[in-house]
Amino acid sequence: MAFVGNKKLIKILEATDVIVPYKEANIKNAAYELSLGNQVFQTDSKPRTVKTLSKDEKIYISPGQFALLLTEETVKVPQDKIAFISIKAGIKFKGLVNVSGFHVDPGFEGKLLFSVYNAGPAVIILSSGEKYFPIWFADISKTDDYKGKHEHQEKIPNEPVEALSQNELASPNVLSSRIDTLKDHLTKIEWVGLAILTLVIGINVKFWTDHNNMEKAVEFGYNNKAIEISSDSMYKKMESKIIDLNVKIDSLNKTIKRLKNP
Numbered sequence: 001m002a003f004v005g006n007k008k009l010i011k012i013l014e015a016t017d018v019i020v021p022y023k024e025a026n027i028k029n030a031a032y033e034l035s036l037g038n039q040v041f042q043t044d045s046k047p048r049t050v051k052t053l054s055k056d057e058k059i060y061i062s063p064g065q066f067a068l069l070l071t072e073e074t075v076k077v078p079q080d081k082i083a084f085i086s087i088k089a090g091i092k093f094k095g096l097v098n099v100s101g102f103h104v105d106p107g108f109e110g111k112l113l114f115s116v117y118n119a120g121p122a123v124i125i126l127s128s129g130e131k132y133f134p135i136w137f138a139d140i141s142k143t144d145d146y147k148g149k150h151e152h153q154e155k156i157p158n159e160p161v162e163a164l165s166q167n168e169l170a171s172p173n174v175l176s177s178r179i180d181t182l183k184d185h186l187t188k189i190e191w192v193g194l195a196i197l198t199l200v201i202g203i204n205v206k207f208w209t210d211h212n213n214m215e216k217a218v219e220f221g222y223n224n225k226a227i228e229i230s231s232d233s234m235y236k237k238m239e240s241k242i243i244d245l246n247v248k249i250d251s252l253n254k255t256i257k258r259l260k261n262p
Contacts, residue, residue, distance in 0.1 A: 004081070004137040005030050012078075012137070019135075020074045031134035033088070036126055037072035037111060039156050041164070048165045050156050053128040061096070061116070061124045066164050068156050069114040069126070071133060076109040079143040084136045085112065091132055095120020104135070107146030110153030115160060 004012065006027060013022050019032055026033045038053045043066045045051065050068075053059070061067050077083050083104035087096055100115035114133060118124050126132065150157070 033131035041068040
């Protein structure tokens with residue numbers, strides 16, 4: 001299998017309808033550079049529907065998101081050739097990855113559909129009508145005819161759109177966002193938990209402090225009451241002795257008076 005060079009490629013494209021519309025300026029390094037057409041689908045679009053672009057309109061493919069891109073040109077691969085497709089290096093270096101396949105079968109006719117994924121860290125900007133997709137042609141030993149379901153493809157088909165529209169896309173960026181949100185929730189929960197723990201500790205400290213103070217107060221009151229009872233007992237004993245002493249003094253005074261006045 002030999003790849004078709006620049007000169008042969010120009011002859012083929014000028015004499016046939018292999019690529020329509022055809023511009024000789026798009027031939028570079030034995031490849032023809034196909035352009036972005038007017039139909040795209042993006043997984044982060046709202047609603048998730050195919051979008052029709054105006055001339056030179058830009059699209060923004062966010063990190064972790066898929067897109068379906070339809071070429072502006074219609075390609076008709078000769079039956080004695082096979083084509084190989086890619087994305088220009090300047091776009092690939094930004095992280096745009098072609099996940100839809102890398103060859104076009106002999107006999108295929110229609111616009112090419114690129115399913116791409118932004119594996120880079122930043123938004124990738126593409127413009128309608130700009131050249132992004134090189135295609136190479138190689139000779140094969142025998143002719144073959146395309147019998148696939150993308151024959152005469154003129155628009156983005158429903159099948160890949162439906163496949164990429166199921167539920168929320170679990171991209172790394174989406175997962176990272178969820179993790180950050182979870183961290184925020186956990187941080188809030190941790191603060192609430194810490195506040196509750198602090199409150200519980202405070203209540204326990206107050207309880208035990210009050211309990212200890214109560215015990216000390218009871219002990220203090222008990223001791224004071226004991227002292228009070230003991231003092232009352234001593235006072236009553238002294239009072240009784242004083243009364244006895246007064247009685248004796250009165251008796252002695254009466255005796256003295258009788259002695260003085262017989």
